[in-house]
Amino acid sequence: MGKTEMPVIQILPSLLASDFGHLAAGCRAAEEAGADALHLDVMDGHFVPNLTMGPDVVRVAHRTVKIPLSVHLMCTHPAVLLDAFLEAGSDLVLVHVEAHDDPHPMLEKIRSKGRRAGVVLNPETPAMAAWDYVEHVDEILLMTVHPGFGGQAFLEHVLPKISEIRDRAPYLDLSVDGGITVETAEAAARAGANAFIAGTSLYRAANMQAEVKAMRARCEKGFAER
Numbered sequence: 001m002g003k004t005e006m007p008v009i010q011i012l013p014s015l016l017a018s019d020f021g022h023l024a025a026g027c028r029a030a031e032e033a034g035a036d037a038l039h040l041d042v043m044d045g046h047f048v049p050n051l052t053m054g055p056d057v058v059r060v061a062h063r064t065v066k067i068p069l070s071v072h073l074m075c076t077h078p079a080v081l082l083d084a085f086l087e088a089g090s091d092l093v094l095v096h097v098e099a100h101d102d103p104h105p106m107l108e109k110i111r112s113k114g115r116r117a118g119v120v121l122n123p124e125t126p127a128m129a130a131w132d133y134v135e136h137v138d139e140i141l142l143m144t145v146h147p148g149f150g151g152q153a154f155l156e157h158v159l160p161k162i163s164e165i166r167d168r169a170p171y172l173d174l175s176v177d178g179g180i181t182v183e184t185a186e187a188a189a190r191a192g193a194n195a196f197i198a199g200t201s202l203y204r205a206a207n208m209q210a211e212v213k214a215m216r217a218r219c220e221k222g223f224a225e226r
């Protein structure tokens, strides 16, 4: 049986927006700001037109902070990379349903190692693509931009999909990623999201701690009132 507690609001800074010359400092900044976890974007230059981090960056984060590491694999062949990311210290591994590899064996492997597993849906992918996985994941991540780059604008047309998945999975962690600010996070919370991944808006904030606090307060209110 799945979990039956109400989802808790979580704020996750995305390390992609930090200064790559000082990655450990970027990890610490998130932890010191009161983030619930740290999000790391792995891009393979094929599934998306950008190259970012490998397992070594996850290892740096793992030895630098105590908060959980949410690792988002934007890769055409995530299965061949999975062991390396698990060994590096990922706490949650997220795989795209649009990737070449079947998510089911990966989700099973992730959970067999005692880690949390999730699937990710691109903005155009319909909610029904998640139904096969609801029983096999700890989290569903809905992209609210086209993956590949930070700093893009939130796609409002994803909001009904958030509600559709929340109705079907009331207790699952449902996260959103891309263009998340205090305002768009609240809109996503009102639709049913409970975890918020934000790069630019948190790392560019004058005070990340204040921004995390404000985002959390708005999301808690929005989620409770929905």
Ligand code: DX5
Binding pocket: 014, 015, 016, 017, 039, 041, 072, 145, 146, 147, 148, 149, 150, 151, 152, 177, 178, 179, 180, 197, 198, 199, 200, 201
């Ligand atoms: C986008 C990545 C995001 C990215 C979000 O492909 O998956 O995690 O870091 O960045 P912002 O918050 O700047 O849109």
Ligand code: ZN
Binding pocket: 014, 039, 040, 041, 072, 177, 197
């Ligand atoms: Zn991401």
